[in-house]
Amino acid sequence: MKKLLIICIIALVSVSCNNDLYKYYDYDNLVFSYGKRDIPDKEIKKLVKQYDKIVSQPKGKRKLPAPGVCADYGYLLFRIGKKDEARDMFRKEVVLYPESEVFINKLIEELGL
Helix, strand or coil, rough: CCCHHHHHHHHHHHHCCCCCCCCCCCCHHHHHHHHCCCCHHHEEEEEEEEHHHHHHHHCCCCCCCCCCCCHHHHHHHHHHCCCHHHHHHHHHHHHHEEEEEHHHHHHHHCCCC
């Protein structure tokens, strides 16, 4: 009986750890890349393409971009001068995650959008 209980606990933990609500693709490397000050134009185009994929083709159980991804993408767009698209991404972050509204509104205000 004790062995059965242990097997059940292990099975439950294994299943629960594999629940990917969001797919991040290569998100951690993306953030690291654009955190650098001087990025070549070729690299920026690659970053924009990868962020677009994360936002427009979300995977995972929720089928949504992970929290903060739209805001990060918006900031990248702002950095390359695409202010209207940046504002749209910030607004999308608030629509998907309403709890971010105060932060995002402050960010929009600080960036002058």
